[in-house]
Amino acid sequence: MTGRLAARDVTLAYGDRTVSEGLALDVPDGRFTAVIGTNACGKSTLLRAFARQLSPASGRVELDGRDVAGYRPKPFAREVGFLPQGLVAPENMLVRQLVARGRYPHQTLLSAWSREDERAVSAAMDAAGVAALADRPVESLSGGQRQRAWIAMVLAQETSYLLLDEPTTFLDITHQYQLLTLLARLRDEGRTVVAVLHDINQACRFADHLVAMRDGRVVAAGAPGDIVDADLVKEVFDLSCIVVPDPLTATPMIVPKP
Known part of the structure; x- marks a missing residue:
């Protein structure tokens, strides 16, 4: 194979x-x-x-x-999107901001944040079950919630x-x-x-x-x-x-x- x-x-x-x-x-x-x-x-x-x-x-x-x-x-x-173990988010970062980092590979010096980026982030948060946590600081979440936020970030990479x-x-x-x-x-x-x-x-x-x-x-x-x-x-x-x-x-x- x-x-x-x-x-x-x-x-x-x-x-x-x-x-x-x-x-x-x-x-x-x-x-x-x-x-x-x-x-x-x-x-x-x-x-x-x-x-x-x-x-x-x-x-x-x-x-x-x-x-x-x-x-x-x-x-x-x-x-290729990769989710390793043991990730730690920067202090005071909101879930929405963390998930948005998954769009970094799609950004260029000339491109602004787009509707496509916004769609990808929203879809990823919905899929990972963290949409309701979008405006929460990552550090305030439980271990399981944090893991789902990281998963959403990788999903947003598409x-x-x-x-x-x-x-x-x-x-x-x-x-x-x-x-x-x-x-x-x-x-x-x-x-x-x-x-x-x-x-x-x-x-x-x-x-x-x-x-x-x-x-x-x-x-x-x-x-x-x-x-x-x-x-x-x-x-x-x-x-x-x-x-x-x-x-x-x-x-x-x-x-x-x-």
């Missing part, structure tokens, strides 16, 4: 610590890919490489066959690719499912979504493509129904389980053994 965004024989490292070596992965276009695995297995590092936030020690990350390092920042940011590192962090169960439903809808509308998720059952229900990682390598990649079984869960998570059909979606559902 090939896609416009891909890692080609990539080695990823932080200084002398190598996280992944010889990694090869294509992101399928128009799909919702969930990256799963234990903590520190290389999921976030892979996403940072796709987003140009981490340069490979060797190999290359490509967009349309071109090394992403060769793109200028704004053209790349009009194609990119072909959405890369989200643990986007359900701080969200209660209702907002987790609302967000995942939104990401699935964006996929259905033609966007390509890649999200690091911790809940394998949510990943199987909402994503149509999984990448399972362990120790910096891809153990398996494919449709949830094709790759998820008890052996894979044991190899990736060291968890003994049975796999049964989800009663609502018939996608794989993991039930840990006592």
Whole structure:
């Protein structure tokens, strides 16, 4: 399976610590890919490489066959939106102002704020469920509300690719499912979504493509129904389980053994 965004024989490292070596992965276009695995297995590092936030020690990350390092920042940011973990907004910034930052890649020295920018910001706040918080300072929000504000900022970017590192962090169960439903809808509308998720059952229900990682390598990649079984869960998570059909979606559902 090939896609416009891909890692080609990539080695990823932080200084002398190598996280992944010889990694090869294509992101399928128009799909919702969930990256799963234990903590520190290389999921976030892979996403940072796709987003140009981490340069490979060797190999290359490509967009349309071109090394992403060769793109200028704004053209790349009009194609690829990235939500990392642990973002902190400047003091006294309103939610509306934060979300408006997602329009930065579309601005030029000669262009003023436009109706299209305003439409994109309003639509993003509505989609993320923060329209009613538009005039609140970001620092006054709860953790879950802040996370939704950051998600709105990335949505306002209106990119072909959405890369989200643990986007359900701080969200209660209702907002987790609302967000995942939104990401699935964006996929259905033609966007390509890649999200690091911790809940394998949510990943199987909402994503149509999984990448399972362990120790910096891809153990398996494919449709949830094709790759998820008890052996894979044991190899990736060291968890003994049975796999049964989800009663609502018939996608794989993991039930840990006592």
